[in-house]
Amino acid sequence: MKKVLIGSFVLLASVMLVACGSSSNNANNAKSSSALEASKDSSSSKSDDSTDTLKSLNELAERGESTKELYVTGKMKVGTDDTIKPGIYDLVIKGGDGNIMGDRADVDALDINWIGGVQGNEGGDDSTFRVILFQGDDLDFSSISKVQFTAIKDAKESDRLGQGEYVVGRDIAAGTYKLSTNTKLDPEYDNLGWHISTYDDNTADTQTVDLTPGSSDVAVELTDGEIVTTAYDGDTGDSGSADKTKLIFTPVNQK
Known part of the structure; x- marks a missing residue:
């Protein structure tokens, strides 16, 4: 399997979801070109593989x-x-209320698909999403009229993430975590809530897990350099709740 993000690197990073929920493994949905080739340092091949990806x-x-x-x-x-x-x-999002979509130039496994709106929108949808953008990616918006991009050059690790794409070792520490959320999941809709996917550049595999009323006892193991994508489609309350709903990662001692 050819690498998508860093070309010739042989990565040690792997993702294993430990859950009572659902998981999937798909190694055939990523193209075989290198989206991070331009940002790769010439000496990085001497480094640990997972460190190469993170770097x-x-x-x-x-x-x-x-x-x-x-x-x-x-x-x-x-x-x-x-x-x-x-x-x-x-x-x-600075204007409108609708869908954030797009097509990847190289990494098909990293979906671009969220629902959001300007701060204060009636549905309480998030207005801010973390995104990782590569050369040639296309962004497409439905019913959204104005946007702004704030570069995140420095990031602090956190155990609470909003919607978007996050890097293990940059936005969240590697480890095994039980998942929960700071909002109430409506038991009337047992398939609505948080949807989490992980991408492993070593194999181009993706795995998914859901945190919903029907699947509430789930955990995930993360390794440096992996990309975690989060999306929420549960009840967002009212306009005052936008951007406050978080996915919480609580460390689990597996020893």
């Missing part, structure tokens, strides 16, 4: 540049007109 993603973050507020007039392509450079960003 490449940190270098990608350094390339990002914050934007002013941008009107959405069609698809936005990363890196082609220098409006949005490759990098790691907080994507903030």
Whole structure:
């Protein structure tokens, strides 16, 4: 299996979801080109493989540049007109209420698919999403009129994540965690809640787990360099709850 993010690196990073919920493994949904080749350091092949991946993603973050507020007039392509450079960003919705979608140039396994709205929207949907953008990626918005990208060059590890894409070893420490949330999951809808996927560049495998009323006792094991994607489709309350719903990672001692 060819590597998608860092080309010729042989990664040791792997993801194992330990859960009573559902999981899936799909190694055939990623293309075989290298999205992080440009940010790879020439000496990194001498480093530990998982460190190589993390280093490449940190270098990608350094390339990002914050934007002013941008009107959405069609698809936005990363890196082609220098409006949005490759990098790691907080994507903030400044107008409208709808869908964030897109197509990856190289890494099909990393879906771009969230629902959000401007701060204070009636549905209480989040207004801010962490996104990892590679050269040639396309962003597409439905019923969203204005957005802004804030480059996240430095990140602090946290055990509470919102919606978006996060790097293990940068945004959250490696480890085994039990998942929970700070919002009430409605038992009337047992399949709505948090949906979590992980991407392993060594094999291009993805695995998924859900935290919902029907699957509430779940855990995940994370290793440095992996990418964790989170999305929430449960009850968001009212306009005052936007961006406050978090996925909580509580360390589990497996020894």
